[in-house]
Amino acid sequence: MFNKKSELFKPIAAAVLSLSLLGSSFTPFAIKESNHVQAAAPTTAVTSKVTEVIDGDTIKVMYKGRKETVRMILVDTPETKDPNKCVQLFGPEASDFTKKSLQGKNVKVELGVQTRDQYGRVLAYIYLDNKMFNKTLLEKGLARVAIFPPNTQYLEELQAAEATAKQKKLGIWSSANAMNGACAPKTTPVKPKPAPAKPAPKPKPAPKPAPKPAPKKESFKNCTELRKKYPKGVAKGHPAYDSKHDRDKDGWACEK
Known part of the structure; x- marks a missing residue:
């Protein structure tokens, strides 16, 4: 009886085992790992100091003790320095962003498969704080992808x-x-308006002469006394004139 039951359960057990194995290996809905994982600076990247920012995608660095011009791989920012092209829209913004972000900073430089371009510039991926700066420019809309094989590692x-x-x-x-x-609109520098000329100071008026002191009033008891000093008498307005001595009221006192 036991043997018969064992024989009966063998196919059932085999079926269960097959389903189990099938379930463990069959993963049609498994999430596929993304191909766009953030690229961190590889151990082969060389730490270098940025000495100058030329434009949005080109910088100068001290690389292994030498001054090198570095052109960032796979990105192209709008032009600002090409003598044959105008300053393009968002070119100044890209240059300003790169300068603000990288000037004087230590970055890591990862060379491309092709290490130099026809102008002798180093071709590289630049990393700031372990994040690829080439990618940052694209994320902010300050560059577009520019493909120049064989440098397509992070395309x-x-x-x-x-x-x-x-x-x-x-x-x-x-x-x-x-x-x-x-082309970006040309901006003409606004010249500061000249300060209005200050009016010449008005000449100060000549000081008015001090008023002459009024003559001291002279008083005489009578015409006899007055004539001792003024024999012909005095006219009205004279310091010695007194209406009491001008009996005829002709404006002359003590006249003879």
Whole structure:
């Protein structure tokens, strides 16, 4: 009886085991690992100090004790320094952002497969605080992806960053003019208005002469006394004139 039951359960057990094994190996809905994981600076990247920012995608660094011009791989910011092109929309913003972010900072430089371009510039990925700055420019809409094989190591990741900026209409993706590389409007420096000329100071008026002191009034008891000093008498207004001595009221006192 036991043997018969064992025989009966063998196919059932085999079926259960098969289903178990099938379930463990069959993962059609398993989440696929993203290809756009943030690239951190590799151990081979060389720490270098940024000595100058030329424009949004080009900098100068001290690399292994030498001054080198570095062109960032897979990105292209709008032009600001090309003598054959105008200053493009968002070019100044890209340059200002790179300068503000990198000037005087220590960064890590990861060389591309092709290490130099036709101008002798180092081709590299730049890392600031362990984040790729090439990608940061794309995330902010300050650059577009520029593909120059064989330097395509992080192409998918950077294309994804560009696509997100396009969707958000950031920077150069905010207008058709900027997308087509239109020129930025020229700004003429505003000259400060000259200060209005101060009027010449008015000449100070000449000081008025001090008024002459009024002549001291002279008083005489009678015309006899007055004539001792003024024999012909005195006219009205004279310090010695007194109406009491002008009996005829002709304006002359003590006249003879």
